[in-house]
Amino acid sequence: MNEHTRIETSETIAQRLAGFVEGLDGAAVPAEVRARARHLILDAVGIALASTQYDFSHRTLAALREFGAGDGDVIGYGAARLPLRDAVMMNGFLIHGLDYDDTHTRGVIHATASCFPAALGVGAETGASGRDLLTAYVAGMEVATRLGAVAKGGFHQTGFHPTGLIGAFACALIAGRLKGMTDRQLAHAQGIVLSMASGSLEFLQDGAWTKRLHPGWAGVAGITAAALARNGFVGPKAAYEGRFGLFPSHLGAHFDPANLAIATDGLDREWEVAQVAVKPLPACHFTHACADAAVALRAAHAIRPEQIAHVRALVPAEVVKTVCEPVQHKKKPQNSYDAQFSIPFAVASAFVHGRFGLAELEPQALADPVTLAVAAKVDYEADPRSAFPKYYSGEVIVTLKDGRELSHREHMNRGASDRPLSPADIVAKFRENAAMALAPAHVARIEEAVLGLDDGISARELSKLLAGRA
Template sequence: MPSQPPSTASKPLIAEALADYAARFTYDAIPTVVRDRAKHLMLDAIGIALASTRYDFAKRALAASTELGSGTSQVIGMDAQLALRDAILMNGVLIHGLDYDDTHARGVIHATASVLPTVMAVAADTRASGKDLLSAYVLGMEIATRLASVAKGGFHQVGFHPTGLIGAFSSALVTAKLQNQSAAQMAMAQGIALSMASGNLEFLQDGAWTKRLHPGWAGVAGVTAATYARHGFIGPRAVYEGRFGLYNSHLGERAQDCDLGLATADLGQVWELTQVAVKPLPACHFTHACADSAIALHERAEFDIAQIKRIRALVPAEVIGIVCEPVANKRRPQNSYDAQFSIPYAVASGLLRGRFGLAEQEADALKAADVLALAAKVDYEADPDSGFPRHYSGEVIVELNDGREFRHREAINRGAADRPLSNADIVNKFMENTALVVSAARAEQIRELILNVDSGVDALTFSRSLVARA
């Protein structure tokens, strides 16, 4: 049975506890190492956004956003000014559009993709300082990752995308924080966001583009909810634990598996932002371990690809429905988004090409007969030794016609919190992504701006400095 709201006499409701924490949150409370990592996560996201501007989905999204009206808020890497909420939506599309953005493993959420566009737009609008911008970003990351962790991966199992769903609540809180709202208003903002949060996984069936909208739309919902709360609009109080609160309404029977305590656990003491994984590959994080395993087998060059009889990919049972099924679609991806969520294609590309990057997701690469033939030989099984959700483990086992077998396992996916990309690695990734669209000198200028966001620059100048420029 769905859990019932706890007695308010014993402890505050989750929304109230989070609101109280947010109201008291300050820049000085953030450890230096957390601030530094936060700036590098921002750098990673903005580099991805800049790279996204060269793709068709970005151009179409901007055309739609421009048709909806203009404004004074900036779009990363593009020569456009939109209304505040439209800019948040557009920047979310850019950050999340290549599926190259960071992931909090336990929460299975791309938190930066909703928090950062919201913080950038609202901080600029309220004329906040760069310190305030960074502080709000860290706050949003701490809230989003905890709220997502409560579900223990359950949202994906019932067809909801936690990035869009949870992002609405963290975006509401950071908006309210930047607007200097009271704790009571912040709690109410979360209640209003409950009726706006969304994010559906049907795109997995055919490679539709809708997932790209989820983080930015979460930001739109959050800003809307917070602004309504600021004007006294009333929302429900038991936002998360209520009879029809977030977890009961969206998880049904799976709500009994939730750990509501994770929503507020160790706030201000343990920093979940440091557990955020930066992607080394531009694809769903669930494909990374198998892709890297296939690449490792390619580099070992111990067998002839032509002699492969069958390939077995071991993946966490919880992600099979996302990156392995329906198998016919996964073996023949129709577009880049299909490929980014395809274990068969990722493994085939890794084995044959030794790569699974942006170039391997271009239209011509997806049609390559040799890769598709190899993808047709990829089967999948639940990994009995999976570390999910802490680690997105994977293993590739190649069976040859002569009976020999070769295998490679990635028990901890590269980039995970226990095997992280360094800040230097993130800078290198940023420079590689930005090289697609801007000069090295311009990339270095942007890099220094982001890594020094809390050293005197104001939020409006920061946002204006990220628009398209020769």
């Protein structure tokens, strides 16, 4: 008996997830779950197209082009064909570029931003059908959301970004399924990608661009790990629960072994895709409730910026490090990305403009003295009634110069699973974002193709259409 043939006495989390992904029958996924998955993909595609209009996307594409050309399509960039992993990297970057992409609230993860580019890229390479692409995407989403939920927000406390960190494991399984790998190979792929998964929250200090890279890098890592496993490379067995597995090593004091069961609870019975929240605002989901609360206060009481003496924003204690600190940067963001992770700026924009959208992230809006003056008056407190992580609750209490104190609470953030955007809302958001880059006829063709993924279009045809080559 050699070191690779020892008898295992218990099934690891990686083995259970591998068995689920390898054995998932697309026909067993409920019709309403597949419909929701198609709408999540449509939302992601619209955001990716909108991202092509910003400087950050042009600079990133220029960097990736230095590694040469290939057969992989880039959403919205028909002339740019990259090697598979670089195309997946770029597509993940575009979907996550405006921080407008969906969030699984319990897992605190933007899973579509990594899962869809991996499924699209590998699906196109292998000649998968649209139906098979969609099934692989659903499988990856079910894994990513559960793994994220194990941490219960703990990754953010230790400085890791779960979208990149967890996304790598889901992408390894997506790539492996589309490549026809066995459950044993899929288990090894998860162990291998443990040494590749990454994602630091240091960008929160100064609004750096690195967070945008995380989902695409997760795709690169996952595809690489799957290829290694397919060719016999051996990975650690206890990728998640082992002594130096994902959760003990990355959560530290926040690791609770009792939560490991969440990783596999309800597989094939409960569908987490249906719990994914679509963002109504282009900013960190943690800011939405307070921004909406400020909009509501402004509308209900006709509040003008010059009337405001002080604002208290109540936020979940778990999100303070992300959207409230460092205070000096949150009150005076250094760039648009900084602003997207700022409670003071989001609340101030809502009071001044009555909204917090892409226009409020333009350079002139970031430098607006009226908005910055209000932001300077916004302080935060931990919300004692927070429902985090089920909901990203928020409350705004404004004190006016005439002595009045007014408040509004958004206990259940708009877009959450129990307060979802409707399919019509998601389509409208897609059309608005896609129109920033494409003519109406092309937008309509993409909408029809994505919402008809189960009806005959291949992954390769979809890839060409999204790039603008068809």
